Amino acid sequence: xxxxxxxxxxxFGKTDVLRGIDLAVQKGELVALLGPSGSGKTTxxxxxxxxxxxxxxxxxxxxxxxxxxxxxDRRIGFVFQHYxxxxxxxxRDNIAFGLSVRPRAExxxxxxxxxxxxxxxxxxxxxxxxxxxxxxLSGGQRQRVALGRALAIExxxxxxxxxxxxxxxxxxxxxxxxLRGVHDATGSTTIFVxxxxxxxxxxxxxxxxxxxxxxxQIGHADxxxxxxxxxxxxxxxxxxxxxPVTLHSGRxxxxxxxxxxxxxxxLPDGPARLLVRPQxxxxxxxxxxPWRITTRMSNGAHLRLVLNHPExxxxxxxxxxxxxxxxxxxxxxxxxxxxxxxxxFPQDRSAPPATATPKSPQARLESSR
Amino acid sequence: xxxxxxxxxxxQGERLLIGIAVVTTLLFIAAPLVYIFARAFSQGWQVYAENxxxxxxxxxxxxxxxxAIIVVxxxxxxxxAAAWAVAKHRFPGRGILVTIIEIPFSISPIIAGICYLLLxxxxxxLGPWLQANDLQVMFALPGIVLVTMFVTAPFVARExxxxxxxxxxxxxEAAVTLGANGWQVFTRVTLPNIRWALLYGAVLCTxxxxxxxxxxxxxxxxxxxxxxxxxxxxxxxxxxxxxxGAFAAASTxxxxxxxxxxxxxxxxxxxx
Numbered sequence: 240x241x242x243x244x245x246x247x248x249x250x251f252g253k254t255d256v257l258r259g260i261d262l263a264v265q266k267g268e269l270v271a272l273l274g275p276s277g278s279g280k281t282t283x284x285x286x287x288x289x290x291x292x293x294x295x296x297x298x299x300x301x302x303x304x305x306x307x308x309x310x311x312d313r314r315i316g317f318v319f320q321h322y323x324x325x326x327x328x329x330x331r332d333n334i335a336f337g338l339s340v341r342p343r344a345e346x347x348x349x350x351x352x353x354x355x356x357x358x359x360x361x362x363x364x365x366x367x368x369x370x371x372x373x374x375x376l377s378g379g380q381r382q383r384v385a386l387g388r389a390l391a392i393e394x395x396x397x398x399x400x401x402x403x404x405x406x407x408x409x410x411x412x413x414x415x416x417x418l419r420g421v422h423d424a425t426g427s428t429t430i431f432v433x434x435x436x437x438x439x440x441x442x443x444x445x446x447x448x449x450x451x452x453x454x455x456q457i458g459h460a461d462x463x464x465x466x467x468x469x470x471x472x473x474x475x476x477x478x479x480x481x482x483p484v485t486l487h488s489g490r491x492x493x494x495x496x497x498x499x500x501x502x503x504x505x506l507p508d509g510p511a512r513l514l515v516r517p518q519x520x521x522x523x524x525x526x527x528x529p530w531r532i533t534t535r536m537s538n539g540a541h542l543r544l545v546l547n548h549p550e551x552x553x554x555x556x557x558x559x560x561x562x563x564x565x566x567x568x569x570x571x572x573x574x575x576x577x578x579x580x581x582x583x584f585p586q587d588r589s590a591p592p593a594t595a596t597p598k599s600p601q602a603r604l605e606s607s608r
Numbered sequence: 609x610x611x612x613x614x615x616x617x618x619x620q621g622e623r624l625l626i627g628i629a630v631v632t633t634l635l636f637i638a639a640p641l642v643y644i645f646a647r648a649f650s651q652g653w654q655v656y657a658e659n660x661x662x663x664x665x666x667x668x669x670x671x672x673x674x675x676a677i678i679v680v681x682x683x684x685x686x687x688x689a690a691a692w693a694v695a696k697h698r699f700p701g702r703g704i705l706v707t708i709i710e711i712p713f714s715i716s717p718i719i720a721g722i723c724y725l726l727l728x729x730x731x732x733x734l735g736p737w738l739q740a741n742d743l744q745v746m747f748a749l750p751g752i753v754l755v756t757m758f759v760t761a762p763f764v765a766r767e768x769x770x771x772x773x774x775x776x777x778x779x780x781e782a783a784v785t786l787g788a789n790g791w792q793v794f795t796r797v798t799l800p801n802i803r804w805a806l807l808y809g810a811v812l813c814t815x816x817x818x819x820x821x822x823x824x825x826x827x828x829x830x831x832x833x834x835x836x837x838x839x840x841x842x843x844x845x846x847x848x849x850x851x852x853g854a855f856a857a858a859s860t861x862x863x864x865x866x867x868x869x870x871x872x873x874x875x876x877x878x879x880x
Contacts, residue, residue, distance in 0.1 A: 290781050310784045317785040323778035327800040337786035340796070392786060 240300050240395040240428045241266045242287065247296030249282055249452075256282045257293065258452040269422050269429045271439035274449035275475065280432045283449075284398050287430065288317045300396065313396075316389030316427070320401040322381045324373035330384050331356055331369045337392035359387045363421075379410040386418070390425065397422070399431035403438060415442050436476065440464075448472050470514060470584050478514035478581065480554045486511045486583070495529040495548065497577040504583045515581035520556035522546065524567045528575035530554075535570050544568060546576065644862050647855035659856035664833045668841035669860060674749070675837060676817045679756045683813050687764025688806065692798065695772035696780065709765050717759045721826025724755055747829030752837060755823040760816045767809030768802050775801055808875040815868035819861060 242264040249257040256279045264270050272280040285291040287298065289310030298305045305313060324333050338352045347355070360366040363383045373381055382402065389397060402418065403411040419442055422429045433439050439446045440460035448456045448463060448471075455475075456468040467473035484493040489503035491513060498513075522532065522544060533553075534545035537560055544556045556576070558565055568574070649656050659665060690709055694702055712720065726732050728745040738745055745751050779801065783793045799806075821839040828835040836844060838861050845854035 288785055290785070310781075311787050311789060313785075314787070315785055317782065319778050319782060321778065323782040325779060325783075325797060325800075336783070336788070336796075340783070340786065340788040340792045388782075388786065 242396065242428065242430075243297070243299045244283075244287075245297045247283075247286070247293045247298070249279070249286065249291070249293045255452050257286075257296075260296070260452075260454060262447060262454060262457070264428060264430060266428055267426055269419070269442065269444045270431075271443035271446045272430065272432045272449055273434070273436060273439040273446050274455075275434055277451070278449040279452040280449045281400055284400055284430065284432050287396070288315050288398050289313050290317075314392060314394055316386075316392065316394030316397045318382075318385045318389050318397075318399040318402055320404050322373070322385040324381055324384055324388070326373050329370050329372055330365065330376070330387075331360070333373065333384055334359055334387045334391050336388060355391060359391055362424075363387045363390075378406050379414060382406065382414060386421065390421075394427060397425075397427045397429040399429070401433055402431055403435075404433075411438070418442065448475065450475065465580075467514075467582055470512065473514040473582050473584070477516045478519075480515045480517055480520065480556075482513045482515065482554060482576075482578075483551060484511050484513045484583065485509065491583055494551065495575050497523070497575055500577070500579050501581060501583070506583065506585055510586045512584045512586060513578070513581050514584065515578055516557075517543070517555045518557040519579040519581060520554065521558065521564075521577040521579060522556050522568055522574035523564070523577050524572055525575040526573055528573050530574050530576055532568060532570050532572050532574060535568065542568065546574065641862060644855055644858050647851060648859040650855075651852055655852055656856050656859075659850075659853040660860065662853070664836070665841060665845075665853070665857050667833045668836045668838045668857065671749075671752075671836065672818055672838040675752055675756050676814055678753050679760060679817045680810055680814050682757060683760055683817075684764050684806065684810050686761060687766075687768055687809060687813075688799075688802070690765045691769040691772050691802075695769055695775075696777050706769075710762050712759055712761050717755070717820065717823035718826060720758045721755050721823035724751060724758070724823075724827050728754075746827055747831065747835055749835070751827035752824050752835065755827050756817050756820050759820050759823050760813045763813040763816060764806065764809035767805045767812070771802055771805045772798075804875055804878045808872060811868050811871045811875065815865055815872075818864050 242262075244260055244262045247257055247260040248255070258279075260279075260283060272283060274280045282291055286293050287305075289305070289308065292306070300313075325336065328336070334356045335352050338347055338355065341347075356369075357366070360369055363386065365380060365383050365387065368376060368380060368384070373384065376384065386399075386402075399418075403414055406414065415438060431442070440463075445457060445459060446463055447454055450469075450471040455472045456463055463472065464476060467476055467478070482493055482496065484491040484496070484498065486492075486504070486506055486508050488508065489505060491498045491501055491504070491511065493513065496513075501513075504511075518541075522530070529550075530546045530548050532544050533547045534543075536543045540560060542558045542560050542565055544558060546554045546556060548554070554576070558568060648659075690705070693699075694706055694709075725746060728734055728738060728751065730739065730746070732746075743750075745754070779797050780793050783797045788796065819839060820837075821843075824837055825840055825843075828837065828840060830836060830840055830844065832841075832844065838857060842854050842857045842861065845857060848854075
């Protein structure tokens with residue numbers, strides 16, 4: 240099933256949740272909708288499922304207009320973030336639900352349903368849990384049951400809302416690989432929502448980065464990582480340090496910065512913004528440099544350095560604690576900043592001149608992950 | 609809690625408080641209950657049976673049962689519908705609806721009775737129309753049912769609503785994506801999730817419907833053997849100075865209440 244979404248908008252009260260979404264998903268593709276909370280990704284997923292309705296726009300699946308179809312008739316498999324299993328039914332009955340509610344004429348016989356459920360239980364490796372109730376299962380087991388319940392109706396499209404959001408890190412990694420296997424085996428078109436970059440990049444064929452109701456970038460992991468299309472994507476991908484630079488025929492220059500590692504950018508001369516990940520900043524001791532190390536913290540593997548420039552404010556850098564140069568990086572030391580990688584964006588005319596201060600507590604959190 | 613008193617002192621204080629609680633309970637709750645049965649049987653089984661089997665008493669028991677059988681299912685349906693509307697949907701006036709559902713809790717039943725009298729009575733707002741169409745609401749079964757329904761309306765909704773709100777709509781949404789129609793979602797997902805709270809509400813509703821006195825006394829007209837419910841009949845017998853009869857009738861009411869109480873305790877256990 241190929242999915243085509245065009246010019247889709249949605250408001251909740253005064254908030255624009257979706258501001259014009261255009262997206263095409265190919266048959267059999269595994270796509271991640273990646274974005275911070277409030278970016279509209281879950282709303283988009285629910286619209287595809289038929290649990291929400293857009294204010295405007297088109298949703299076509301294999302050239303059929305799905306906005307004319309009720310959720311019941313779309314035959315989608317939807318896996319909720321908190322699974323939404325039916326607590327009063329056994330695992331077996333949960334999985335059989337979608338088949339047993341079909342109209343009599345289409346409903347398979349009892350033995351056919353039972354066989355289908357058994358097949359799924361084995362496929363999902365939960366056969367031993369068949370007669371338990373959801374309350375007796377662990378998070379990872381519930382996740383499998385929820386997926387089994389969704390797969391039982393042989394959905395044309397599989398939609399997952401933060402499928403691993405409520406699980407431990409170790410179980411997440413296992414289930415991720417397992418979900419990829421399920422997707423490949425069933426051949427369904429799958430879209431999942433996540434706020435976790437690692438999850439999106441590891442699992443998806445293509446990643447759709449969303450921010451504030453818009454699609455910011457669509458692409459593969461490496462492209463999004465190395466070439467963020469917008470400052471939003473760069474910041475979301477961890478480039479939380481913003482340094483003002485000046486462009487001269489594509490070459491960037493900044494106070495106390497060594498930008499020789501950056502490639503030329505085809506941007507007009509003048510002031511510009513450089514977005515960098517803290518781990519892509521290497522402070523180099525330099526008695527004449529304007530930056531000073533004000534704070535030095537260790538989390539064991541890395542040193543987090545807070546750097547101060549008299550005019551440009553603060554920046555943060557991550558350095559491996561055991562690196563040779565780390566010993567010289569003490570509080571108060573003057574340093575110049577060698578930028579290993581980063582993205583230059585044109586100066587935002589509407590915004591005040593950029594400073595090197597990280598945006599917000601949210602941005603700080605993102606970068607410290 | 610940390611005890612700063614000497615252990616002995618604390619224990620004495622605790623004993624005193626527990627003692628007061630036990631004595632109060634016995635004196636004000638248990639003793640009257642026992643007394644009802646003691647008085648009812650004071651002249652032996654024979655007289656008790658005669659009083660219970662008296663046609664007027666039997667009719668009162670029958671009428672009360674009929675009222676409960678009509679009122680409880682209607683209020684269960686109303687309660688579930690109201691709770692469902694409020695918990696699973698957002699619409700203008702939602703908050704007002706919640707308040708309206710609770711009005712019967714805060715209004716004295718006798719006022720409810722008078723309101724119905726003013727609305728449906730012979731001199732009431734709808735009186736002439738009802739008379740023209742030969743419909744007898746006041747001083748008849750419909751009036752008693754209406755007032756009882758009003759008084760017991762919030763019981764089911766109040767039990768079911770918080771549960772439905774806590775559960776949210778995700779399970780219903782999941783059922784819809786799996787292809788269930790509205791009725792299937794309700795009977796196979798929503799209803800099983802609230803079944804214990806619903807039963808609990810129904811038991812409370814029944815107990816209240818059976819025991820309702822104030823509102824019904826206004827609209828029933830107290831016609832012996834016709835519009836006298838059990839609580840009204842108890843009062844009538846008492847005014848007739850037929851103490852044994854009154855207590856015998858009261859004992860049946862008490863029995864219903866005790867059964868309801870036991871059911872309620874059992875259901876509370878199931879719910880938790």
